[in-house]
Amino acid sequence: MPVTTVPAFASEAFKGGAVQATGVSDATEPDESATERRHDRLHRVATPGPRNSLFPWPDGKGRLRVMLNYVVILVCRVSPSLRLKNYLLGRLGMTVGEGVAWGLESTPDVFWPELITVEDDAIVGYDATLLCHEFLQAEYRTGEVVVGERAMIGAGAVVLPGVEIGADAQVAANSLVVEDVPAGETVAGVPAEPLGAGDGDENGE
Numbered sequence: 001m002p003v004t005t006v007p008a009f010a011s012e013a014f015k016g017g018a019v020q021a022t023g024v025s026d027a028t029e030p031d032e033s034a035t036e037r038r039h040d041r042l043h044r045v046a047t048p049g050p051r052n053s054l055f056p057w058p059d060g061k062g063r064l065r066v067m068l069n070y071v072v073i074l075v076c077r078v079s080p081s082l083r084l085k086n087y088l089l090g091r092l093g094m095t096v097g098e099g100v101a102w103g104l105e106s107t108p109d110v111f112w113p114e115l116i117t118v119e120d121d122a123i124v125g126y127d128a129t130l131l132c133h134e135f136l137q138a139e140y141r142t143g144e145v146v147v148g149e150r151a152m153i154g155a156g157a158v159v160l161p162g163v164e165i166g167a168d169a170q171v172a173a174n175s176l177v178v179e180d181v182p183a184g185e186t187v188a189g190v191p192a193e194p195l196g197a198g199d200g201d202e203n204g205e
């Protein structure tokens with residue numbers, strides 16, 4: 001019996017249960033059965049009870065650990081020193097390559113920074129956010145974020161958990177990245193989509 005595939009960006013509002021992978025594709029949509037999507041990589045934790053999943057979060061992450069993460073990330077957000085940022089973020093458990101550059105006010109995930117990998121010479125622009133968690137009503141989800149070598153994340157962009165951004169890829173400013181970005185590709189928009197050949201290159205920090 002065919003199963004309808006839920007689009008990735010629409011499932012952000014999904015309030016419980018996992019998206020079911022299927023090898024049967026809708027006749028009106030391209031066959032993506034062989035492609036792993038970010039939702040396939042997410043770890044889901046049910047949070048039964050009368051309140052949403054933000055209330056029991058200390059069961060999954062210690063309060064003191066999150067407070068320490070927050071203080072260190074706050075320092076990194078305002079520090080002009082790239083070396084200091086890379087050192088401190090590495091101490092939080094992030095995998096930070098050589099020559100990584102963080103713009104002022106850029107924010108890695110406060111709860112699970114250890115799920116972030118930023119490879120050599122990548123740029124995370126001003127006020128960009130790398131999220132490794134989603135708090136929903138009946139569950140929370142966590143997932144790794146990978147930013148490839150020499151990739152560029154524009155100012156104000158938001159990358160959701162489970163997303164992998166390939167080497168030399170570019171994310172335009174103020175974009176919402178809900179799916180993987182292949183190596184060398186440029187994406188823009190909410191949700192971020194590939195730019196056409198004539199769309200220009202206005203995607204820096």
